[in-house]
Amino acid sequence: MPTATLAQEAVVMPTGAISLLWLTVLLPFAGFLFNGILSLRRSTSKAAVSVVGPAVLIAAFAVAVAAFFQLQGLHPEAPIVLRYWTWMPVGDFQIEMALQYDQLSAIMLLVVTGVGSLIHLFSIGYMKADEGYARFFAYLNLFVAFMLVLVLGASYPVLFIGWEGVGLCSYLLIGFWFTVKPNADAGFKAFLANRIGDFGFLVAMFTLYHVAGALDFVTVNQWLLANPQLVDTGIVTTIALFFFLGCTGKSAQIPLYTWLPDAMAGPTPVSALIHAATMVTAGVYLVARSNVLFAMSEAASIVVAGVGALTALFAATIGLRQYDIKKVLAYSTVSQLGYMFIAVGTGAYVAGIFHLVTHAFFKALLFLGSGSVIHVMHEALHATHSHADAQDMRNMGGLRRWMPTTFWLMLLATLAIAGIPPFSGFFSKDEILAFAFARGEASPVFYVFYGMGLLAALLTAIYMARLMAMTFFGENRTGAAEQQHLHEAPAIMTWPLIVLGVLSVIGGAINLPHFVGGNEWLHHWLEPVTGAGHALPWVAGLHLPEGATEYALIGIAVLVGVFGLWFGMRSTLARAIPTPDAAPPERGFARVLANKYWVDEIYDRFIVRPVVGLSRGFLWKFMDKGLIDGAAVNGPAWISRHVLGKAGSLLQNGQVGLYLIFFMLGALWILRVALG
Amino acid sequence: MAPDLLGPALALSAVLFSIGAAGVLLRRSAIVLFMCIEIMLNAVNLAFIALALLHGVAGHIMVFFVMTVAAAEAAVGLAIILVVFRHKQSVDLQHVNLLRG
Numbered sequence: 196m197p198t199a200t201l202a203q204e205a206v207v208m209p210t211g212a213i214s215l216l217w218l219t220v221l222l223p224f225a226g227f228l229f230n231g232i233l234s235l236r237r238s239t240s241k242a243a244v245s246v247v248g249p250a251v252l253i254a255a256f257a258v259a260v261a262a263f264f265q266l267q268g269l270h271p272e273a274p275i276v277l278r279y280w281t282w283m284p285v286g287d288f289q290i291e292m293a294l295q296y297d298q299l300s301a302i303m304l305l306v307v308t309g310v311g312s313l314i315h316l317f318s319i320g321y322m323k324a325d326e327g328y329a330r331f332f333a334y335l336n337l338f339v340a341f342m343l344v345l346v347l348g349a350s351y352p353v354l355f356i357g358w359e360g361v362g363l364c365s366y367l368l369i370g371f372w373f374t375v376k377p378n379a380d381a382g383f384k385a386f387l388a389n390r391i392g393d394f395g396f397l398v399a400m401f402t403l404y405h406v407a408g409a410l411d412f413v414t415v416n417q418w419l420l421a422n423p424q425l426v427d428t429g430i431v432t433t434i435a436l437f438f439f440l441g442c443t444g445k446s447a448q449i450p451l452y453t454w455l456p457d458a459m460a461g462p463t464p465v466s467a468l469i470h471a472a473t474m475v476t477a478g479v480y481l482v483a484r485s486n487v488l489f490a491m492s493e494a495a496s497i498v499v500a501g502v503g504a505l506t507a508l509f510a511a512t513i514g515l516r517q518y519d520i521k522k523v524l525a526y527s528t529v530s531q532l533g534y535m536f537i538a539v540g541t542g543a544y545v546a547g548i549f550h551l552v553t554h555a556f557f558k559a560l561l562f563l564g565s566g567s568v569i570h571v572m573h574e575a576l577h578a579t580h581s582h583a584d585a586q587d588m589r590n591m592g593g594l595r596r597w598m599p600t601t602f603w604l605m606l607l608a609t610l611a612i613a614g615i616p617p618f619s620g621f622f623s624k625d626e627i628l629a630f631a632f633a634r635g636e637a638s639p640v641f642y643v644f645y646g647m648g649l650l651a652a653l654l655t656a657i658y659m660a661r662l663m664a665m666t667f668f669g670e671n672r673t674g675a676a677e678q679q680h681l682h683e684a685p686a687i688m689t690w691p692l693i694v695l696g697v698l699s700v701i702g703g704a705i706n707l708p709h710f711v712g713g714n715e716w717l718h719h720w721l722e723p724v725t726g727a728g729h730a731l732p733w734v735a736g737l738h739l740p741e742g743a744t745e746y747a748l749i750g751i752a753v754l755v756g757v758f759g760l761w762f763g764m765r766s767t768l769a770r771a772i773p774t775p776d777a778a779p780p781e782r783g784f785a786r787v788l789a790n791k792y793w794v795d796e797i798y799d800r801f802i803v804r805p806v807v808g809l810s811r812g813f814l815w816k817f818m819d820k821g822l823i824d825g826a827a828v829n830g831p832a833w834i835s836r837h838v839l840g841k842a843g844s845l846l847q848n849g850q851v852g853l854y855l856i857f858f859m860l861g862a863l864w865i866l867r868v869a870l871g
Numbered sequence: 872m873a874p875d876l877l878g879p880a881l882a883l884s885a886v887l888f889s890i891g892a893a894g895v896l897l898r899r900s901a902i903v904l905f906m907c908i909e910i911m912l913n914a915v916n917l918a919f920i921a922l923a924l925l926h927g928v929a930g931h932i933m934v935f936f937v938m939t940v941a942a943a944e945a946a947v948g949l950a951i952i953l954v955v956f957r958h959k960q961s962v963d964l965q966h967v968n969l970l971r972g
Contacts, residue, residue, distance in 0.1 A: 849968025855896055 212261035226251035226336035234329035248332035295349035338364035350411035392444015399437035435495035442478030463566030486728030500540025507533030511654035516788035542734035619702030656759025880921035887914035
């Protein structure tokens, strides 16, 4: 319904950088083609890949920055929609290949290209010895291209292209070292979990089309605002919940989170870019983008916040007892994504995006820092032909002596994620908790979510302190011979870390709250996008607590963070840490945590195996082999051969006399017919 | 030929044709079968001649065609029988069953 939408779109014809936005998608895609072709050649030129791979990202980032400043000048109330061609004309329904540029897209675009550029640069150092160097950059470029389609798409179907595309790249990159079976399995698992979520996304999209007759964001929002009575029919809640099922798959929430920890099988820059900073936040982006839809349904929003709170707490407890440095960070990511869903479920869409941005900074830094550690550990262990696990924190210890830059940067990120002021994570996490607390006044269940969030914040500080203590403090456990080979990571790997470190520290500046003299810039910036959702009855009236309550909440949050860090550090360093082969078996609740509550085993026992059993026993053995192959295909063949064939061969007995009899009978019959 | 001979001529033709057909169906020897076919052809010839009384000279002409074809057929057919005999040392058609299914 193009005529209806025109009024709501910006009338300004985009010029300058905004009209060049398609470049941000096509540049990484061109990089993918270039690196992909190089990777197919046997002798690849690493130099060309090292230049082109990151360069396309930096160029895209430059366009994003220019477009951002142009948008800041315009500051339109309505999104700028750039139409390119009609993708699917179906009767009078048309899906256009269009990009939407508004304040939310601008933020996401900056994060994806900015953090993406840094991670691409880091990868030059991290992957330099890998055989699949060109292939790695090809996949990484392709991922960014799809991610930008996701954040720039002007309608759900276009967003879905990106949604599926990043899932594909995630699969390809998790299984990047596919010659090792567990890596390929992890990719497969991620793909399957995401398919379940995608099913939800598709159902939501079809339902939305069925009732609204349109799928582009502008028209859908108009339609929703024009039909507030729809809430009572439950259709809005249904659509929102199916979209959220998609989010639980992509953003690793309960019940579909299990793929993300396994996704750490991929190279560490992939974990940083895809499985921490960008792709997994797509679900949060989707809810913020559909803020009108979610704000209309209180029930759906409570489910979103509840699942987020549960995931935040649940994943944080598992993180307490992991020894693989990347697994700790993976569960931390799941937990922090839960925070973002608490925010968007509370109706604090800006707070969710705020935490998305700061999390992208400090979690990318943590992952890249752990990547540096793993890189150095791997080289040291490789030099002495040791088979110890380069990712197991029990093999590390005292690394700050050899890797001071990495140590200090990771310490900054740890302080940020633990919510210590004035680091970025403090502002974003505090805002989420404050909003959840404020919402409790209207719906008391949010007090529970607040409590869970606060507890998760405590656990976050503890497991991060434990990670730092086991990796950088105490005695070194790598081994005397290996110690000779420990050193700081190369400059190409530390420089992106330094940039991310600065961002982790000052990232909170984009949304400084009033109590430190800020003006909540991000709130004002995103107002045109989230304003409609914020104005709806269920969300309207949600304000940050003020005065004594505000300071009390901040005080509690900071106390929790500081105590958690102190406790985590102290309890980890209190005893000598045994190396993996000397470690005693876990006991009690620690055993439950070390085994991740046996969730994978439970899924395996109650979902995977019954499904596989059903598929094998019924669908394969009975339906496919029995009914289709047996009855439908081999059945007629058997009848032809053993019944019709037998009868036919009896007629053909080689006796001319018999043939003549038939001939005669036939002649008589024709005669009879001819004579009437 | 007098018109009143038409009925007996056709009757004789039918009898001859039936004898020939029965022979073709029942006898085993290829030579006899061949002769029975000749009897059938000649029965048809007789019918043509008889019916020419009513329908003009076309019947006579057709007889010549039939005789020509019969001559050609006899040449080919006897040649085939000769080859079969050389191969099988017999002209019994029951033994010639290489193409049975």
